[in-house]
Amino acid sequence: MGRALIIGCGGVAGVVIHKCCQNSDVFEEIMIASRTKSKCDAIKEKLDGTTATKIRTAKVDADNVDELCALIDEYKPDIVMNIALPYQDLTIMDACLKCGVNYMDTANYEPEDTDDPEWRAIYEKRCKDEGFTAYFDYSWQWAYKKKFEEAGLTALLGSGFDPGVTQAYCAYAQKHLFDEIDTIDILDCNGGDHGYPFATNFNPEINLREVSAPGSYWEDGHWVEIPAMSIKREYDFDQVGHKDMYLLHHEEIESLAKNIPGVKRIRFFMTFGQSYLTHMKCLENVGMLSTTPIEFEGHQIVPIQFLKALLPDPATLGPRTKGKTNIGCIFTGKKDGKEKTAYIYNVCDHEECYREVGSQAISYTTGVPAMIGAAMLLTGKWNKPGVYTVEEFDPDPYMEALNKWGLPWQIDDKPVLVD
Ligand code: NDP
Structure with a gap:
């Protein structure tokens, strides 16, 4: 085709x-x-x-x-x-x-x-x-x-998992589950263990820039910004268990705030272990996360790029990583005049991903939706001239493709909410 x-x-x-x-x-x-x-x-x-x-x-x-x-x-x-x-x-x-x-x-x-x-x-x-x-x-x-x-x-x-699949979940909830969505909490849990004291699951430079930045969320029509890692919650994730998670800024909040009519609050949480946070804080404190070039023995080096060269390549984590990811969205809102909640999520196993394609689940959960997004355009299922994010298209063929191509989702209609 x-x-x-x-x-x-x-x-x-x-x-x-x-x-x-x-x-x-x-x-x-x-x-x-x-x-x-x-x-x-x-x-x-x-x-x-x-x-x-x-x-x-x-x-x-x-x-x-x-x-x-x-x-x-x-x-x-x-x-x-x-x-x-x-x-x-x-x-x-x-x-x-x-x-x-x-x-x-x-x-x-x-x-x-x-x-x-x-x-x-x-x-x-x-x-x-x-x-x-x-x-x-x-x-x-x-x-x-x-x-x-x-x-x-x-x-x-943004057709990865988050951004990407999380927005398809929102469009699906909007189309099939709710008349009005009041709040969206996006929960990104990685319960995997690669055995290294410190490594990132995707490009270290992009990852560390993202997680060391101030957090922010959308509430009542405006952004609320908070110091990095200052809002922490614990959540019991299906098939993973209890994890600490922290509120981060994330790009899909920006497009969802525009595209989900009447939404009152959108937050994004990601799980981190204490060891990851301690390493990151230490690297930040000594200047290793800086993107500003410095002069070192006659060379210009960018500290975060030098750090990337020292850290394990995320593409090599596959054979070492065990455990599961659980990523999804918790919605509150109304249907037929009644209060309603729903949690749409996917659980993905690092070792199964490795067996199938030779990669850990973070690359897998990003790469599968990237293929699906391209397939939506190539098959003409999603086709309108302009620049769009995932929630601006019909979610149904994308959601069906997620089930077919390795990222099946489920819905819990009585989830524990995040306070
Ligand atoms: P990697 O660093 O593993 O791979 C990046 C690739 O891009 C490398 O092959 C690199 O080449 C190549 N590259 C870099 N610069 C250039 C250039 N100027 N010209 C041509 N090729 C170039 O990154 P990941 O695979 O971990 O991440 C890929 C993307 O996925 C990133 O944008 C990341 O933010 C995104 N991502 C999205 C997620 C989501 O859920 N939406 C989750 C995780 C990641 P070389 O091999 O020579 O270095």
Whole structure:
């Protein structure tokens, strides 16, 4: 049916590539293109002969629009899947517009260099106007809406698990379970253990930037920002057990606040163990999470990039990780005039993911919805020109595909609520 250009070949892309190759009716051909071509060739070699999908590989610098356009013009994909980093979102969107191709990604734009004065001026105004200080927000990509509409192209933003599946859960709750949704609590629990004293489950730079930032939530039409990790709750997760979780800022809160009419409060919680938090605080205190370059023995180094080089590569955690993830959304609201609650969630087992595709569950829970999002566009099930997040489309075919492709969900209609 279609041809996809997959950009990036890290932990998440590894799962995306396996899943596209399982779904050869839709993904007849894929090209894997990344900065390090040897990684693309290694995965092609592993999968060739096991799938009907025809695989090609290439080297590309996705920061360079001309290089991207040359590759797109040569390969002529029906969709470009950005599974590289959020730093590349805008250059890849620019290339898609120039070459007339649909676009999708799994995380919203943030700049690599947060000291860039031009970006900083816009960021500081946004912090004042909007009231949250995270480095990432949707404004940069929403600004492309008119251009994609005029070009008759679709850009699907954030089709991972969170963002991604969590918004499909919200759209499903809105369509089938509630007349009015009052509150949404997104709960992201990783009960997995990889045996290292400290490692991140996806790109360390992006992950540590996210979790060390101030937390924030949406309440009564505005943002409330709090110091990092200052709101803590304990929750008893199905198939995982009791975990401490902390309120974080998260990108889907921004789009859900726009797209779920009348919602009064949206919060996001993620579980962390004490050891992770102690390591992170210590690294932060000594300056290792800084994105500002420093001079070291005649070289410019960015502390958080140096730290990334020291930490285990998340793509290698698969064989070591045991336990389960449990990610979902708790809703309160009304149906037929009565108060109602619902909890939609998925439980995913790290070891089963490894057996199936050679990756841990964090990459798996991101990579499967990325494949599904691209399949929605390729099959024409989700098709409207412009720039959209997951909850802006019909959730039904996406929810059905989650059950089919390895992320089955369930609904608890009497969940314990988070206070
Ligand atoms: P990795 O660091 O493992 O992989 C990133 C890949 O992108 C690497 O192959 C890297 O190349 C490649 N890359 C980086 N810069 C460039 C460039 N300029 N040109 C071409 N390729 C480039 O990251 P993950 O796989 O862990 O994460 C991928 C994405 O998924 C991130 O955007 C992350 O934020 C997102 N994510 C989303 C989640 C969700 O639920 N929505 C959850 C987890 C992650 P090289 O191999 O040479 O370094």
